[in-house]
Amino acid sequence: METYLWITSIWGVYLALAVFIGGMAWRIYQWSTTPKSPVRLGMFPKPKTKVGRFGKLMKDTFIAPQSAKIAPVMWGFAFMFHVAALAVAIGHLHIVIEYPFLPELLGEEGMEALATIAGGIAGIMMLVGILFWIARRTFGAYKNLSVPEDYLLLTLLLGVVLMGDHMRFVGNLEADTYRVWFNSILALKPVIPVEMIGSNTGLSLGTHMLFTDLFLIYFPFSKMVHAIGAFSSNLVRSE
Amino acid sequence: MDAQQLTTLTGVLDKKMNRQLKQYIDICARCSICKDACHQYVGTGDIKYLPARRAELIRQIYKKYFDKAGRFVPALYEAREPDDNLLDELYDSAYACTGCRRCMYYCPFSIDTAWILSVAKAILIAAGRGNEMLGQLADAAIFKGDNAAMFEGVMLSGFEDISEEVRAITGNPEHKVHVNKEGADILYVALAGAHSIRPAAVIFEEAGESWTISMFEAANYGFFYGDTEKARIITKRYIDEAVRLGVKEIVVPECGHAYRVAEFFYEAWSKEPMPFKVSHILEKVDDYIKSGRITVDKGRIEGKVTYHDPCQLGRNGGKFEQPRDIVKAVTDNFVDLTPNRAEQWCCGGGGGIVAMEEFKDVRLRSGIKKVEQLKASGASVLACPCENCRLQIEELNEVHGLGLEIWQVIDLVVAAMPLPGNQKKAAEVAE
Secondary structure, three states: OHHHHHHHHHHHHHHHHHHHHHHHHHHHHHHHHOOOOOOOOOOOOOOOOHHHHHHHHHHHHHOOHHHHHHOHHHHHHHHHHHHHHHHHHHHHHHHOOOOOOHHHHHHHHHHHHHHHHHHHHHHHHHHHHHHHHHHHHHOOOHHHHOOHHHHHHHHHHHHHHHHHHHHHHOOOOOHHHHHHHHHHHHOOOOOOOHHHHOOOHHHHHHHHHHHHHHHHHHHHHOHHHHHHHHHHHHHHOOO | OOHHHHHHHHHHHHHHOOHHHHHHHHHOOOOOHHHHHOHHHHHHOOHHHOHHHHHHHHHHHHHHHHOHHHHHOHHHHOOOOOOHHHHHHHHHHHHHOOOOOHHHHHOOOOOOHHHHHHHHHHHHHHOOOOOHHHHHHHHHHHHHHHOHHHHHHHHHHHHHHHHHHHHHHHOOOOOOOOEOOOOOOEEEOOOOOHHHHHHHHHHHHHOOOOEEEOOOOOOOHHHHHOOHHHHHHHHHHHHHHHHHHOOOEEEEOOOHHHHHHHHHHHHHHHOOOOOOEEEEHHHHHHHHHHOOOOOOOOOOOOOOEEEOOOOOOOOOOOOOHHHHHHHHHHOOOEOOOOOOHHHOOOOOOOOOHHHOHHHHHHHHHOOHHHHHHHHHHOOOEEEOOOHHHHHHHHHHHHHOOOOOEEEOHHHHHHHHOOOOOOOOOHHHHOO
């Protein structure tokens, strides 16, 4: 168990972060050093002012109202997944720092309830989104459009979320334990707390991190780069 | 495929690959939200017309040769070489696409599939698989540009005939189609055929406009064919003419792609700023009506009138309101199609597809959404400022028995003008 955790949850994290950051930097460098299209590719209606363009960019990227109109079901699942992913990301900050004022406000039990309910709901929402996408790509017309990359990414995400949900609903480790582990990584003095090694939840964490590492490593080389590319491609719409 | 041809095809892809294309290819999530946006996919259910699938073919080649991850694990992306199978599918995907960009409108990342397919056409042309009909039409236009003197006699005699018709409509013996008029304010670049010139001439003359007609037509088959150099040369014919005559403004006719080519593409192709203001004729007509330079009466047009936004003029050209204002100025009985403006369904006739017999079946099937819209509107008259749209909708009209009268907007305007000779539909005057 200890070796497994060291590989997936210490060294794997370093490797994944290095590849992820380097890969994304390389991707952005590639894009920014390729000459822009000489033809204005915008479409109408387009805002006339810079502020208007920025507003439209934000709306198109975060809400995608046009997509919602034409494909409400797909948009619904996608929107749910992304909102849940954002909530989960905020929730994960808890393993980096103690939230500033929430604990005083809610108390220890209140915090636990918030994490369980909000984190639980978000975790389920992500799971539902992934299962919808897998089903969508496995049955129907999308099967023919899908390539192995799509299934690989969904499998990795499924692993990340399933193990995350397992820790949330079944696991018995305190947030403090995760915080010690994660901060030790950030401080470049990695340790694995004994509580982790002694708990079955440690295995869930190790597997959660295994999938997370692989997901982050593959991220810059996959269609996941839409996470940043969507901003500039949506901006072109107003050019 | 031999090595030399492979090098040529991948070289074309490499040369065409700009930042936007790279991003489109890198970020498409194959979510298929575009499927319901495409009239061809909706009309046929054939996956080769699904916009993301069309783009996927270019992505497969790109991943195979230009993307590190794709070269490392090609199977992950189904990366493959541009073999005969791929090129066959690419041909259907690219040349059937009407370039309406409705998929881009609905895409959460605004991916311009039509732009990706312009690369597809460049690859097909390099492989000797460009559409023959479009290529021939483009070459014919270039030939005319190179041998303008050869066509002059027949053109001048045609303009004289049209002048007669104009005088018959307006009742003014001074009115005519101005030819080679140096120092005119406007060069009107019409389409081939009197129908595009006669009503425009009536309107220009009645408005007291300083104008002259181009010896060349605004249609650009080089653009549809996918050869930017041919397209540039075809456009340059009337740019040079405008320079020679010293006009201030180029006015393009009721043609979707002609406006987009002049306003959005020519500068990029020629790498020079467009030396003229480019206007669509309906901008001018709208201005004439609003400023009182021409008079139109409501009540001369019978029946409920609707309006179809040609994709290149509306979603891709930004001209939504002026044409509607014109139609509303000639009738109180106007009904819009649903959806309309930026969400307007493509009629299925753009991109040169009406000239390609091999796509007739998919073209007619892809018009089903337009047919539904037209039926739901309850209109008996359709105003449509695009030649390709009109050709397609006229065929749909016949096949589906819609009983529509299909008009150019400028014909509606002329019919609504209190002129002695326009008691009949202007288009019928010449017949």
